[in-house]
Amino acid sequence: MTVLSVEHFEQMYADEDPFGYRSRWYEQRKRDILLGALPYARFARGWEFGCSNGELTAQLAPRCDTLLATDLSQQAVELASARVQGLPAVTLQQAAHPSDWPEGLFDLIVFSEVGYYLEAPAFEETVALFARSLTARGCLVACHWRHAFEGALRSAEQVHGALNHALAMDTLCVYQDADFVLQAWMSGPSIAQQEQLR
Template sequence: MSAATPSEYFDAIYAQDDPFGYRERWYEARKRALLLASLPAQTFGRVWEIGCSNGELTADLATRCDSLIATDLSARAVALATERTQAHAHVDVRQARHPDTWPDGLFDLIVFSEVGYYLDADTLTRMAHRLKSSLRGDGVLVACHWLAPFAQAPQSGRDVHRLLRRELGMQRVFGYGDADVRLDGWALNAASVAQRAGLR
């Protein structure tokens, strides 16, 4: 399996403010809406978004939590996400390359969206185990990935979700899939949305 995508690739694409079209593409807006709608609680305590890019999803997640750490390996992405979320004092945007660096403490929600395929399988395997141990007892990990293989990524989105399912060893509590995208949520505690909301 080839190595993780080099930092230079991201340095180059962030010559643009919105290299993935998050602010303009309906495809991306729909996918964010799917992810946000799938979250099994209205609000969460402590949240971590991995690979926050220019902060579009970050700004939406900010409205659903008490505190949010958003990380990205690219200094330019961190600057863009910081600007995008400046109205939200509870958002802390940090430059970090994972899994080499890792935030302290436990999280109620970890969002791993469109990042996994940039990691080689060995690194993603190590990352999966650390992600699991960074969740609180009722915490949720949500992963969302584009399925079509592309040249800069050592793995496909399908590979990523297959590996996560195998290595996490957690309950899959929700999921969505179509020809383009896979979205899965895993939790240590398999309580349903209605149970979490006290309806049953």
């Protein structure tokens, strides 16, 4: 298995949409499913770990009072900055996690399409830190491609299995199809209970 370098991602983001986030129905549909899985209409403080070119960032921003979006690639951060121009809630940062871990607590963390790339010590530390970085009623959403590819150090099932093990939280929902798995965790009352439907 090959560990992909920072330089690899910088070169990749010379193309402003290397994964087809802006052009593929598959990607639009996946974002819609993720956004629909969120348990609250609004969040006080969100964090998107691995913001890529900012397509999901732009759709998360209206749901958050403040949104931190980070990526390992400076080129990706610049593309995301252009995408979210005019959205004052968003703060963008180039960061290598877990060493550059943000301070404070979040009521939303989105961990999408990045769990396979982290080397073992960094992945294990990241998963442990997630559990300490959420508010009491915070939500973590993870979404990953289910097929093997060059540069993946673990499968989607392994990423989500590690999160299940580390997070002392209820599973809010799981969506899985032939190509990706999406899972959300949250502590506290269900969405129906929050709105006094039961």
